[in-house]
Amino acid sequence: MTAPSVEGVALRHRLAERGLDRTLLLLLPAAVFVAGLFLYPFLYGLQLSFQPQDGGGVFANYAEFFRDGYLRDTIATTLWLGVPAALGNVAASVPLAYRMRGRFRGKRLLTTVLVVPITLGTVLTAEGLLTFLGPTGWFNRVLLGLGLVDEPVRLTHNYWGVLFSLIITGFPFAFLLTLSYLTGIDPSLESAAATLGAGWWQRFRFVTFPLLVPGLAITFCLSFVLAFSVFPSAILVGEPSGGTRVISIAAYHAAFEEYDYSMGSAIAMIMGVVELLVIALVLGWRATLYRGSTGGKG
Amino acid sequence: MTRTAWRPGTWVVWGTVAFFLIFVGGVVGSVVVNSFAVRWFDTWLPDGWTTRWYGASWSDFDLPSVLLVTFQVSVLVVAISLLTGVPASYALARREFPGKRALTLLFLLPIMIPPVTYGIPLATVLYKFHLAGTLAGVVLANLVPSIPFVILVMTPFIEQIDPRIEAAARMCGAPTRAVLGRVLAPLLVPGMLAAGILVLVRTVGMFELTFLTAGPDSETLVVALYYSVSAAGIRAQQQVDAMAVVYTMSMLVLLVIALRFVNPTQLVTQIKERPGT
Numbered sequence: 001m002t003a004p005s006v007e008g009v010a011l012r013h014r015l016a017e018r019g020l021d022r023t024l025l026l027l028l029p030a031a032v033f034v035a036g037l038f039l040y041p042f043l044y045g046l047q048l049s050f051q052p053q054d055g056g057g058v059f060a061n062y063a064e065f066f067r068d069g070y071l072r073d074t075i076a077t078t079l080w081l082g083v084p085a086a087l088g089n090v091a092a093s094v095p096l097a098y099r100m101r102g103r104f105r106g107k108r109l110l111t112t113v114l115v116v117p118i119t120l121g122t123v124l125t126a127e128g129l130l131t132f133l134g135p136t137g138w139f140n141r142v143l144l145g146l147g148l149v150d151e152p153v154r155l156t157h158n159y160w161g162v163l164f165s166l167i168i169t170g171f172p173f174a175f176l177l178t179l180s181y182l183t184g185i186d187p188s189l190e191s192a193a194a195t196l197g198a199g200w201w202q203r204f205r206f207v208t209f210p211l212l213v214p215g216l217a218i219t220f221c222l223s224f225v226l227a228f229s230v231f232p233s234a235i236l237v238g239e240p241s242g243g244t245r246v247i248s249i250a251a252y253h254a255a256f257e258e259y260d261y262s263m264g265s266a267i268a269m270i271m272g273v274v275e276l277l278v279i280a281l282v283l284g285w286r287a288t289l290y291r292g293s294t295g296g297k298g
Numbered sequence: 299m300t301r302t303a304w305r306p307g308t309w310v311v312w313g314t315v316a317f318f319l320i321f322v323g324g325v326v327g328s329v330v331v332n333s334f335a336v337r338w339f340d341t342w343l344p345d346g347w348t349t350r351w352y353g354a355s356w357s358d359f360d361l362p363s364v365l366l367v368t369f370q371v372s373v374l375v376v377a378i379s380l381l382t383g384v385p386a387s388y389a390l391a392r393r394e395f396p397g398k399r400a401l402t403l404l405f406l407l408p409i410m411i412p413p414v415t416y417g418i419p420l421a422t423v424l425y426k427f428h429l430a431g432t433l434a435g436v437v438l439a440n441l442v443p444s445i446p447f448v449i450l451v452m453t454p455f456i457e458q459i460d461p462r463i464e465a466a467a468r469m470c471g472a473p474t475r476a477v478l479g480r481v482l483a484p485l486l487v488p489g490m491l492a493a494g495i496l497v498l499v500r501t502v503g504m505f506e507l508t509f510l511t512a513g514p515d516s517e518t519l520v521v522a523l524y525y526s527v528s529a530a531g532i533r534a535q536q537q538v539d540a541m542a543v544v545y546t547m548s549m550l551v552l553l554v555i556a557l558r559f560v561n562p563t564q565l566v567t568q569i570k571e572r573p574g575t
Contacts, residue, residue: 018396023389030386030445031401033378037442038408038416045419095311112557114315117322119549121503123523124542127535128325131332136340138324168322221410229412232505232524248414248506256510261422272415279410 049266061266071267074247075274081159081230081246083278085166086223089174090216097179098204101187111179115172125165126236130156133164161237162244166227174223181215182208210290217286221279228275247271326546333539351540359522359541368518370433371508372501375440376494383448384490388482390449391456405446413506416442421510431513439507447500448493455489488559495556503549519545 015021052060065071100107120128133139133155140152155161185208193203231248238244251271255264333351335344355361390402408416420439424430429438459482467481505520512521523545526538 020395021393023393024395026385026389027401029382030405030449033382033441033445034404034408037420037438039404041420041423042416044423045416048419048422092314095307096315099308099311112554113319115553115557116550119503119553120322120326120546121520121523121542121549122505123520123527124329124546125325127527127539127542128327128329131328131539132324137328138342141342164321168325171318225410225412229414229506231414232509236524236527248412251414251418252510255418255422261418264418265422268415268418272411275412275415276410 045265046269048262049269051262053260053262061263062270064263065266065270070245071250074245074250075270077244078228078230078246078248078271079274079278081162081166081234081244082224082227085163085170085227086174086220089167089170089223089227090178090220092171093175093178093219094212094216097175097182098208100179101182111176114175117168117172120169122165122169122232123236125168126233129161129165129168129237133161156237157239159238159243162230162234165233165237166230169233170223170226173226174219177219177222178212178216181212181219184215185211214286214289217282217289221282224278224282225275228271228278247274329539329542332536333543335536338536351534351536352544354534355537355541355544358537359526361541361544364517364519364522367433367516368502371436371440371516371518372498374437375444375501376497378437379441379444379448379497380490380494383445383493384452384486386445387449387452388456391453392461405449408442408446409450413443413504414510417507417510420507424511430511431516433516435511435513436508436516436518439511440501440504442507443504444497444501447497451493451496452486452489455492456486459485492556492559495552495559499549499552499556502552519548 012021049061050058052064054060057063100110117125131137135152135154139155140149143149143153144151155164189207189211190203193207198206229248230246231252234240234244234246234249238246240249247267248271251264251267254260254267331344332338334347334349336346336348338344386405390398390405417439420442421430424435424438429435463481463485464477467477472481502518503520504518505524508518509521509524512518517525523538523541526541
C-alpha cells in the first residue's frame with residue numbers, strides 16, 4: 001500500500017463497496033495453488049493433446065482414438081462399469097437410509113460398521129475378492145456345499161470382480177451421503193402426511209422421495225466420479241487387456257508405457273469430457289426438480 | 299418412528315445389509331486368514347498358522363521407509379492445505395465479490411473430475427519441471443484435491459460463526475492480530491481438526507495421483523502395496539496380504555479417530571454448498 005493519497009482512498013472505498021478489499025488477498029494462496037497445479041496442467045495437457053507425436057494434423061490423436069476400436073470401446077466399458085455401480089449403490093442406500101433415519105440403539109455402531117469398507121483400500125479389496133470369490137474360495141465352497149451350483153462360478157478376472165469391488169468401496173460413501181440428506185428432511189412433513197391418512201408407501205413416494213431426489217442426484221454424481229476413475233481394481237481383479245479395459249488404463253498405457261504423452265493427454269481429456277457430460281445430464285435433470293426448503297437443516 | 303412394524307420390506311432391507319456385511323467380512327477374512335497361513339490351497343482353512351509373513355514384509359518391502367514417506371507426505375499435505383484453504387474459505391464465507399461464482403467453480407472442479415484425468419497432464423508437467431518422482435512432486439499432486447476439499451468443508455463451517463463476534467471484538471479495541479488469534483482461531487479449531495483428519499484419510503488412501511507422480515523413493519503405502527500385488531509371482535501371496543492388513547489397520551485407526559471428530563451427517567452441509575444448489 002502506498003501513502004494514502006486522496007484518489008487512492010476514494011478508489012479503495014469504491015472497490016470496497018463492490019466487495020473488493022484486502023480480505024480477498026486471503027484467497028490468493030489457494031487460488032495460486034489450484035491455478036498452478038490444476039488449471040495450468042489441464043490447459044497444458046489440452047494443448048499437448050493437439051500436438052500429436054507422430055504428426056498428422058491437430059486432431060490426429062482424437063481421430064486415432066475414435067478410429068481404433070480397442071481405444072474407442074474403453075468409453076463403453078467404463079460407462080458399463082461406472083453407471084451400474086453408481087446407480088446400484090445409490091438405489092441400495094435409499095431403503096437402508098430410510099430405515100435408519102430415525103434414532104435407535106446401536107445406530108452409531110451400525111453406521112461405523114457400514115463405513116468401514118472405505119478403509120479397505122483398493123488393494124485389500126482386490127486381494128480379498130480374488131481369494132474369497134476365487135474358484136476355491138469360501139464363496140464358491142458355500143455355493144457348492146449348498147448344491148446351488150455344480151462347478152465353481154467364475155467371478156474374478158472379469159466384469160463381475162470389478163463391479164463387486166466398486167460396490168464394496170462405493171456403497172458406504174453413497175450410504176453416508178444419502179443418510180445425511182435424509183436426516184435433513186423435516187420429519188414433521190411425514191407426520192403431517194400420516195395424519196392425513198397416508199400409508200408408509202404413500203408417505204415415502206409422495207413426500208420423502210421427491211424431497212430426497214435432488215440429494216440423490218448429487219450422490220449419484222459423486223459415486224459416479226468414484227466409479228468412473230476405476231483404475232487399480234480394473235487391473236487387479238479385472239481383465240485389463242479385455243473385458244475391463246477402462247479408459248483410465250488406456251490413458252495410463254499411452255502416457256507411461258508408450259511414452260506418448262500427447263496421446264495420453266488426449267485420452268485423459270476425452271475421459272474428462274465423457275464424465276462431465278454424464279454429470280451435466282444428471283445436474284440438468286436435477287435443475288428441473290423442486291429444490292426449495294426441506295424444512296430441515298441445509 | 300415410535301413403533302416399527304416388521305413388514306416384509308424391513309426384512310429385505312436388513313437381509314441386504316446382512317448379505318453385504320457377510321460379503322465384506324468374507325473378503326476381509328480371506329485376506330486376514332491368508333496372511334497368517336503357512337499354505338492355503340483347496341481347503342476351508344489353511345494347513346498351518348504362522349506370523350512370519352509380517353516379519354518378512356516388514357524387511358522385504360522396506361516398510362519402515364515406506365511408512366516414513368507416507369507420514370511425511372500426509373503431514374505436509376494436511377499442513378499446506380489447511381494453511382491455504384482456511385484463509386480462502388474465510389474470504390468465501392464472509393465476502394460477496396464479482397467473480398465469486400467462477401472462483402467457487404474453480405475450487406470445485408478438482409473434486410468433480412476423476413484424479414486420473416488431471417493426474418496424467420499434471421504428471422507430465424511435473425516431469426517437465428523435474429519434480430515427478432520426488433517427495434515434493436507427490437505432495438504437490440496430492441494438494442490438488444486436498445485444498446478444494448478443505449475449502450468445501452470449512453466454508454459452511456465459517457459461515458455459521460456469527461460475524462458479530464468479530465465485530466464485537468473489534469469494538470472492544472482488539473487489533474486484527476488479536477481478533478484472529480484469540481477470537482477466530484479457537485472457534486475454527488474443531489472445523490480445522492475435522493477437515494485435517496479427512497484430508498489425512500484421503501491422502502493416505504489416494505492411489506491414482508501418488509501412483510502417477512511417485513518415484514522409487516517417494517512411494518506411499520498404497521502404491522507400494524499395488525506394486526507388490528501387480529508384480530505377483532515374485533512375492534508370496536501371504537506376504538502381500540500381510541502388508542494389505544497393515545495398511546487397512548492404519549486406515550481403520552485413522553477413520554475411527556476421524557469419526558470421533560466428524561459427524562457423518564455434517565457431510566450434507568458441505569455438499570449443499572455446491573453451485574446451483
